[in-house]
Structure formats: structure tokens, C-alpha cells
Amino acid sequence: MTIARKFTLALLSCAVVAVTLYAVVAVRAELRRKESDILEYEASTAHALRPAIRDVWLHDGEPRALEVIQEAQQRLGNVDIRCVSLDPGAPAAKRPRVDSSRLGPIETGQDVVVIDRAYQGSGRIFTYVPVRVGTPASVAIEVSKSLAGHSGVRSAVVRSAALTAIAVATLSALVTTLLGLALIERPLSDLVTQARLVGEGDLSYRVASRRRDEISVVASEMNRMCDRLRDSRENERSQTEAKMQALAQLRHADRLATVGRLAAGLAHELGTPLNVVLARAKQVVAGTLPPDETRDKARIIVEQVERMTRLIRQLLDFARKRDLQSTDVDLRPLITRAVSLVDPIARKQSVSLQVSPDATPLRCCVDPEQMTQVVLNLVMNAVQASPSGEVVAVTLGRGRAVPPSEDGRSELACTRIEVRDHGSGIAPEALPRIFEPFFTTKGVGEGTGLGLSVAYGIVKDHGGWMEVASHPGEGSTFTVWLPDRGRA
Ligand SMILES: Nc1ncnc2c1ncn2[C@@H]1O[C@H](COP(=O)(O)OP(=O)(O)OP(=O)(O)O)[C@@H](O)[C@H]1O
Ligand SMILES: [Mg+2]
Numbered sequence: 001m002t003i004a005r006k007f008t009l010a011l012l013s014c015a016v017v018a019v020t021l022y023a024v025v026a027v028r029a030e031l032r033r034k035e036s037d038i039l040e041y042e043a044s045t046a047h048a049l050r051p052a053i054r055d056v057w058l059h060d061g062e063p064r065a066l067e068v069i070q071e072a073q074q075r076l077g078n079v080d081i082r083c084v085s086l087d088p089g090a091p092a093a094k095r096p097r098v099d100s101s102r103l104g105p106i107e108t109g110q111d112v113v114v115i116d117r118a119y120q121g122s123g124r125i126f127t128y129v130p131v132r133v134g135t136p137a138s139v140a141i142e143v144s145k146s147l148a149g150h151s152g153v154r155s156a157v158v159r160s161a162a163l164t165a166i167a168v169a170t171l172s173a174l175v176t177t178l179l180g181l182a183l184i185e186r187p188l189s190d191l192v193t194q195a196r197l198v199g200e201g202d203l204s205y206r207v208a209s210r211r212r213d214e215i216s217v218v219a220s221e222m223n224r225m226c227d228r229l230r231d232s233r234e235n236e237r238s239q240t241e242a243k244m245q246a247l248a249q250l251r252h253a254d255r256l257a258t259v260g261r262l263a264a265g266l267a268h269e270l271g272t273p274l275n276v277v278l279a280r281a282k283q284v285v286a287g288t289l290p291p292d293e294t295r296d297k298a299r300i301i302v303e304q305v306e307r308m309t310r311l312i313r314q315l316l317d318f319a320r321k322r323d324l325q326s327t328d329v330d331l332r333p334l335i336t337r338a339v340s341l342v343d344p345i346a347r348k349q350s351v352s353l354q355v356s357p358d359a360t361p362l363r364c365c366v367d368p369e370q371m372t373q374v375v376l377n378l379v380m381n382a383v384q385a386s387p388s389g390e391v392v393a394v395t396l397g398r399g400r401a402v403p404p405s406e407d408g409r410s411e412l413a414c415t416r417i418e419v420r421d422h423g424s425g426i427a428p429e430a431l432p433r434i435f436e437p438f439f440t441t442k443g444v445g446e447g448t449g450l451g452l453s454v455a456y457g458i459v460k461d462h463g464g465w466m467e468v469a470s471h472p473g474e475g476s477t478f479t480v481w482l483p484d485r486g487r488a
Helices: 003-060 062-075 100-108 149-199 214-286 291-319 331-348 368-385 451-461
Strands: 080-085 112-116 124-131 139-146 327-330 352-356 363-366 391-401 412-420 465-471 475-483
Touching (some): 003 080, 003 112, 003 124, 062 080, 149 214, 214 291, 214 331, 214 451, 291 368, 327 331, 331 363, 331 368, 331 412, 363 368, 368 391, 368 412, 368 451, 451 465
Parallel strands (some): 352 391
Antiparallel strands (some): 080 139, 124 139, 327 363, 412 475, 465 475
């Protein structure tokens, strides 16, 4: 039931109770007034008749006095007038209609008033005034009037009270319904709409209110809350955008640093094919070779140039700045390609790189370029930490893992990328800091300290996390966990 209807009902009940109370009080007051009017009229009538009755009774006798009474009765038809005998031995027709025990004071010459509400069912008011026609007084004038008309008064008052109640109820129902609609229901339904939209994330709705009541206070508070929420959402959005931009810049800077390092390895890698190309080209230019051999040398030149072009394109591809774009890819070729980029540097340091397993496809939803950067950073670190002759092993697989405790998630099905080396390992005091941006133990110009923090950020953007196990002098193992999307 709406508040307006509850108000209407409460008001109606109050109106009905008030009108009923009023009716009861009004009926009582009206009856009391009528009774006192009758009493006054009866007393004045009896007192007006008394001297005449006494004189006539004393001079002309009882029959004449009774005639006078009868004449008065005929003139004043609205009351019943009798001359009654107070003598207990008098016949019943001449006796007072009220029980003689209630007429005691009349013996001492006083008036007696008796209101007998049970008399003949409708009730009657009797007034007795003694008349001294002998000693002691043995006669009284009895003036009486029936109370039958009172029930009419009662029902008239009740009827008018009922009509008033109906009128008040109808009017108050109309007024409270209209007021309830205008003052409560409509503004409240506006507030409800606003609250629902806020719950759905729409902060644009505003409640218009020109009044000055509690609901409009709530409405203006809700509007203010929406304004503040919208501002803070805008703020948050711009902060997130700025953060994303800074992250992208950082990742690109790290990528360029990696490209620089890879280019150094590449320069060394290009040396051999360039020498081959130069030697074969010189032979062709000399023109001393038979046509078949010339074609053979030219083919070797083409192969070597294609290899060099491929290497340079890979590097340039990686250097390009791109937005995060996740897609369902086979991780195996992606990782193999990334590892092959580090291969020139690894070979320079006589460190060999292994990727296993090398045949089974392993599909995963990632941004290929970003994941390449993660693998490059991990493998590069492993190569840099490894002494010559060692092996850096990259293992791919699937498994179930529990995310870090602060993550709050339970065990998840994941794709796992593990990079293991048998290098210097990480000192226990450095271990908690290695994912911090710009933390490096390498010399100036050798490391920026961005590699691991960038890799960590990328993995986190993919909904995953990284783990590290390292023992100084024994080597380190970095594990990347990438949860399956939609599978627990
Ligand atoms: N496989 C590893 N073995 C030993 N120490 C490592 C290994 N990987 C990382 N570290 C330590 O963690 C630090 C931070 O690594 P990170 O890749 O963030 O920066 P960096 O390698 O020093 O510099 P950058 O990668 O930016 O050139 C390194 O300086 C190194 O001390
Ligand atoms: Mg590094």
C-alpha cells in the first residue's frame, strides 16, 4: 500500500472517530437542553395555574377546579395537566402517576420533579406543584410530558452526524489522494527511478524539485551524490587513462631498450651471411664462373639476403608500438619466435636456448606482441645471468595453480610458461625488489631495471601472475601463469 493511501486511510479513520464522538456529545447536549426546556415549561405552567386552582377550589369547589384544569389542558395541548390527590386512600385514577415514595418533599410544600426514563417505554417528565386547599395540602398539580420525541432528536442528530462523516471522509479522501499524489507519490517515484538508474550505472538522471520539504531535501542530496559520483568516475577514468598511457610509454621504452640490445646481437649475427654474400657476389662479378655455378652463387646470395631481411623485419616488428589486442593464438610458435630473437645474443655468450615441448600446440588468449615482450625480457635476463656453456630452458604447459593470496581467487586452470636458468641466481635481499620499476643490479648502460616490472604488468593485464624461485649460485626459475578465460 502506498504512503498516500495509508495517510488517506488514517485520516478517514480519524474523521469517522471524530464525527462519531461529536455526534454522541451533540445528542447528549441536545437531549439535556430539551429536558431542561420541558422542566422549565412544566414548572412555569404549574405555578401559573396554582393560585387560580386554589381560589376556585376554595370558593367554587373541586369540580369547578377540575374544569379549570381541563380548560388549561385544552389550551396547552403539548403537556398533560392533571389535578391529583395526595391522599393514599384516593382512587387510582386520581393518584399521581409516579410512585408516592418519590414524592416525599411535596408534603413540606416543595415542588417535585421526576424524570422516569422507563415510563411506558419512551419515558416521561413529571412536575408536581402542591396546592394548599386544606391542611395539610392534599392536592397537587401534575404537569407531565412524554419523552417520545427525544428518539426523533437522537436519530436526527445521528443522521446529520453520519452525513457529516461521509462528507468529511469523501473530502479528506479526495484531498489526501491529490496531495499524496502531488507531494509524495510523484516525487518518490522520481527518486526510485533515479536510484534504479544509479544502480544500473547511469548517473545522468536528475530529480527536479522546486518545493522545500523532506523529499526535495533527499532529492537534492541524491542529485548532489550523482554529481559527485560522476565527477569521481570522470576523475578515475582520466587517471586510469593517464596510467595506461604511462604504462604504454614504459613498455615501449623497455621494448626499445630490448631492441637496442637485440640489435647488438643481430649485428654479430648478420656478419656471417654478409661475408657469404660478399664472397659469392665477388665471384659472380669476376665473371669467370660457368653459367650453372653463377646461378648457384646467385641463389645462395638470395637465400642469405632473405635470412637477413627476416631477422631485421622481426626486430622492427617488435619495436613498433601497438595497443593491447588479445587473440586466441598457439603459444608455441610465438615463444619460439621470441626465443629466436635472443638467440644471436645467447650464441655470442655461448649459452644455448631450449624450448619444450616443441610440437604440441598450446592455444591461449593473449596479445602476441605483449607476450613476446614478456618472454624476451625473461629469456634475456636468464641469458645475461648464465655463464657460458649453460642452457636456458623455456617450458610450456598447462596446470592448475592458486593465485597470490591478495588476489582472493581460488585455484585456476592455467597455461604455464617457465624460464629456467642455471646462472648466478638472485640474492635474497634483492628478491623482494626485482619487480620494482628501475630496480637493477646491472651496471650503468647495461640494464634499465624495467624488464621484469613491464613483464609483470603485461601478465597482470592478462589476468595472470608471475612467480620466481631463485637460489644464489644455482640459478633462477621464472613462471608465468595465464588463467584460461571462462574456465575455472
Ligand atoms: N634470471 C635472473 N637471474 C638472476 N638475476 C635476475 C634474473 N632476472 C632478473 N634478475 C635480477 O632482477 C633485476 C631486475 O631485472 P629487470 O629485468 O627488471 O631489469 P634489468 O635486467 O636489470 O634491466 P633491463 O631488463 O631493463 O635491461 C636484475 O637487475 C637482476 O638483478
Ligand atoms: Mg632485464
